[in-house]
Amino acid sequence: MALESFKSSRPLSLGVELELQILDTHDYALTPMANDLLYWVERHPGHPGNIVPEITQGMIEISTGIHTTHQTLSAELDEIRDFLCRGGRELNLALSGGGTHAFQHWGETRIFDKERFHHISDLYGYLAKQFTIFGQHIHIGCPSPDEALFLLHSLSRYIPHMIALSGASPYVHGHDTGFASARLNSVFAFPLSGRAPMVASWEEFGDYFEKMTRTGVVKGMKDFYWDIRPKPEFGTIEIRVCDTPLTVGHAADMAAYLQTLCRYLMIERPIVPVEDDYLVYTFNRFQACRFGAEGILVDPKSGEHCSLHDDILHTLARIEQHAIELDADAACARIKARVEQGDSDAAWCRSRFAELGSAAELMRAQAIRWQEA
Amino acid sequence: MNFPLALPFEIDAFGRVASLLIVSITSAEICERWLRLPRLIGYVIAGLLLGPSVLAWVPPSITGDLRPLLLLGLGLLLFELGSRVDLRWLRHNPMLVVSSLVESTLTFTATYVFLGWFDLAIGTRVAVAAIAVSTSPAVVMRIVAENNARGQMTERLMLMTALNSLYAILLLKISVGVVHLDHNAGLLQTIGHPAYLAFGSLLLGAALAYAMHLARFSHLKRESERFALVIAVVLLGTTLADRLGLSVPMALLCGGMILRSLSQRLHLFPEHFGAAGALLVIVLFTLTGVALDPRHIVAGGLMSIGLLLIRGLAKYVGAYVSAGYGGLIPKKAAWLGVALLPMSSLAVLQAHDVAGLYADFGDDVLAIVLGSVLIMELLGPMATQIALRRSGEAMPFPGEREI
Numbered sequence: 001m002a003l004e005s006f007k008s009s010r011p012l013s014l015g016v017e018l019e020l021q022i023l024d025t026h027d028y029a030l031t032p033m034a035n036d037l038l039y040w041v042e043r044h045p046g047h048p049g050n051i052v053p054e055i056t057q058g059m060i061e062i063s064t065g066i067h068t069t070h071q072t073l074s075a076e077l078d079e080i081r082d083f084l085c086r087g088g089r090e091l092n093l094a095l096s097g098g099g100t101h102a103f104q105h106w107g108e109t110r111i112f113d114k115e116r117f118h119h120i121s122d123l124y125g126y127l128a129k130q131f132t133i134f135g136q137h138i139h140i141g142c143p144s145p146d147e148a149l150f151l152l153h154s155l156s157r158y159i160p161h162m163i164a165l166s167g168a169s170p171y172v173h174g175h176d177t178g179f180a181s182a183r184l185n186s187v188f189a190f191p192l193s194g195r196a197p198m199v200a201s202w203e204e205f206g207d208y209f210e211k212m213t214r215t216g217v218v219k220g221m222k223d224f225y226w227d228i229r230p231k232p233e234f235g236t237i238e239i240r241v242c243d244t245p246l247t248v249g250h251a252a253d254m255a256a257y258l259q260t261l262c263r264y265l266m267i268e269r270p271i272v273p274v275e276d277d278y279l280v281y282t283f284n285r286f287q288a289c290r291f292g293a294e295g296i297l298v299d300p301k302s303g304e305h306c307s308l309h310d311d312i313l314h315t316l317a318r319i320e321q322h323a324i325e326l327d328a329d330a331a332c333a334r335i336k337a338r339v340e341q342g343d344s345d346a347a348w349c350r351s352r353f354a355e356l357g358s359a360a361e362l363m364r365a366q367a368i369r370w371q372e373a
Numbered sequence: 374m375n376f377p378l379a380l381p382f383e384i385d386a387f388g389r390v391a392s393l394l395i396v397s398i399t400s401a402e403i404c405e406r407w408l409r410l411p412r413l414i415g416y417v418i419a420g421l422l423l424g425p426s427v428l429a430w431v432p433p434s435i436t437g438d439l440r441p442l443l444l445l446g447l448g449l450l451l452f453e454l455g456s457r458v459d460l461r462w463l464r465h466n467p468m469l470v471v472s473s474l475v476e477s478t479l480t481f482t483a484t485y486v487f488l489g490w491f492d493l494a495i496g497t498r499v500a501v502a503a504i505a506v507s508t509s510p511a512v513v514m515r516i517v518a519e520n521n522a523r524g525q526m527t528e529r530l531m532l533m534t535a536l537n538s539l540y541a542i543l544l545l546k547i548s549v550g551v552v553h554l555d556h557n558a559g560l561l562q563t564i565g566h567p568a569y570l571a572f573g574s575l576l577l578g579a580a581l582a583y584a585m586h587l588a589r590f591s592h593l594k595r596e597s598e599r600f601a602l603v604i605a606v607v608l609l610g611t612t613l614a615d616r617l618g619l620s621v622p623m624a625l626l627c628g629g630m631i632l633r634s635l636s637q638r639l640h641l642f643p644e645h646f647g648a649a650g651a652l653l654v655i656v657l658f659t660l661t662g663v664a665l666d667p668r669h670i671v672a673g674g675l676m677s678i679g680l681l682l683i684r685g686l687a688k689y690v691g692a693y694v695s696a697g698y699g700g701l702i703p704k705k706a707a708w709l710g711v712a713l714l715p716m717s718s719l720a721v722l723q724a725h726d727v728a729g730l731y732a733d734f735g736d737d738v739l740a741i742v743l744g745s746v747l748i749m750e751l752l753g754p755m756a757t758q759i760a761l762r763r764s765g766e767a768m769p770f771p772g773e774r775e776i
Contacts, residue, residue: 031523033523033525036705092525
């Protein structure tokens with residue numbers, strides 16, 4: 001199967017996908033009610049957003065349309081959230097953000113009945129069930145495939161930012177993992193996870209794709225579980241490292257930050273991507289997963305170490321003008337305030353857990369936060 | 374010489390209870406492992422076999438001796454069921470109330486009309502029809518737990534079971550009121566008795582819930598102690614309801630429901646009651662089996678079987694139409710009516726209540742109900758389990774492809 005052609009799209013246009021947790025309001029475990037919720041959605045034609053199943057029955061995925069500013073994106077996310085929460089109340093289930101379920105054991109999850117999901121489950125075994133994790137994917141529109149690849153590789157340096165700012169999965173199986181984003185550890189287990197190959201043109205990328213399909217390992221782009229991957233049929237690149245935040249507001253802010261970064265990279269072209277950028281990629285990524293903004297960031301060229309916290313604030317200062325141009329300055333200011341105050345979704349989870357005393361109560365608090373904020 | 378071991382020795386009460394438990398567990402294992410039937414059918418069969426009506430290994434008095442445990446087990450399940458019902462859900466989705474009323478009204482009317490073909494007093498017909506309305510809370514709670522079922526049908530199954538049990542209790546008391554009229558009692562007594570029962574049980578339930586709610590502030594960290602507290606509350610509710618002439622099941626169901634509305638916090642209710650709870654469940658269902666008597670089927674005869682068929686049809690149609698209209702996936706709506714079929718402990722208690730109050734009319738009720746219960750004790754759990762599995766809401770068996 002040849003790689004499809006890359007559809008041009010409006011530069012810096014935005015779209016967001018969020019994977020949500022479906023919780024039982026009795027004990028706040030994941031509950032296999034995706035099909036019930038989807039049936040409810042079907043019965044309400046003309047609803048906002050696009051709502052589809054995910055690999056296990058305790059998950060559901062929402063996605064927005066295409067936006068040029070994060071304000072309209074945020075408004076649509078609000079609408080979808082309100083709509084789905086109404087369905088939740090009618091069906092006696094709760095929805096929640098966060099990258100992992102705090103106490104669910106992978107063995108208790110159930111695969112959603114769809115051919116592709118059964119195929120993944122058969123191939124990957126428990127990894128598939130363990131994949132009951134919840135991420136935010138952000139799409140950024142690119143005018144051309146080469147521009148997309150440029151952006152993809154330039155962004156690799158900022159992947160730790162995205163992880164640190166969105167980390168919302170400190171708990172797994174009822175225990176504090178010590179990570180800001182434990183979710184990504186489940187992604188790394190997949191053989192085709194990681195980064196895209198260092199190629200600069202769509203033609204070269206097509207060669208790589210063809211070689212890979214010839215090995216029989218992959219059939220389509222969907223089989224790559226990369227942190228950033230091109231999505232030719234949308235004409236976008238898709239950033240997949242973020243945990244689903246605890247609120248839709250922060251999800252929109254994350255999209256705004258990314259959009260601003262991309263504008264800066266596309267217009268100022270401060271980076272020429274080279275393979276050596278990836279020397280410390282996995283190390284930096286680990287630091288961000290483990291320590292959030294308190295982690296360190298290593299510059300592959302200079303070998304300099306600095307804190308992610310400082311690097312994010314520094315970057316925010318440097319891209320301020322682009323934020324103003326995109327009308328994203330308020331969102332970037334909120335992100336700045338969080339970093340300065342040491343606020344994060346992971347920290348919120350930890351403090352609520354300490355206060356409430358159990359993982360189930362934490363999940364209830366997360367569900368309330370999702371619905372109300 | 375006085376040898377301390379006297380042979381052959383008499384097997385005393387302890388020995389009989391012990392053997393009853395062992396046979397129960399064995400039979401449950403056989404049901405689950407080889408027959409893929411619900412475990413509780415195994416308990417019931419063991420009780421029936423060892424009970425006075427078949428092998429007579431255990432004397433009839435055992436039911437009386439272990440009655441406190443039986444009531445406690447049933448009380449816990451009722452209280453747990455109540456606590457699974459979130460009244461706010463009804464506010465957000467009023468169709469649920471409609472659906473429940475449709476299902477119950479249809480069941481009541483159909484069975485009442487059916488019983489009109491036989492030569493029965495009105496009071497008897499109303500009483501039996503009322504008992505037919507209720508789905509067994511104990512069976513539903515256990516089958517849901519055994520199958521680790523979750524989903525929209527399971528939620529509705531528990532909700533409708535709680536509601537139709539409440540309707541059944543009320544209807545039964547009203548039927549007692551009708552009998553009062555038959556027996557030329559005053560109007561005040563006719564209306565007064567059911568009203569006292571309803572409001573009294575509700576108030577008692579509220580008091581229990583409030584006590585539990587207050588106890589929340591004591592922050593019991595140990596699950597085992599929280600369980601002990603729940604037992605204390607259930608015992609208290611049982612004895613108070615008894616003393617005050619109120620309905621025990623109603624007080625406990627209402628108590629659970631009110632507790633849930635008072636507090637959304639999850640601390641208090643231990644999951645499925647652990648090991649001690651498991652013992653109570655075994656006792657509850659084994660003793661239900663002990664109390665069964667195959668001769669009841671003969672006594673109830675065609676009437677019992679006809680009653681079950683009509684009741685089943687009414688529940689099926691009522692649940693299917695109303696739940697389907699109310700937004701449940703059609704495939705699940707089709708199974709909901711099947712899941713609602715169990716009829717047991719609560720029905721037996723109610724029948725005995727009526728029989729205790731009015732010997733002449735109570736005996737008719739007993740005869741019809743006990744025959745039906747005997748059949749449903751075995752078929753009901755199977756029906757619910759099949760419904761949960763076919764609707765895809767039960768946890769699949771290991772290795773089984775998930776639906």
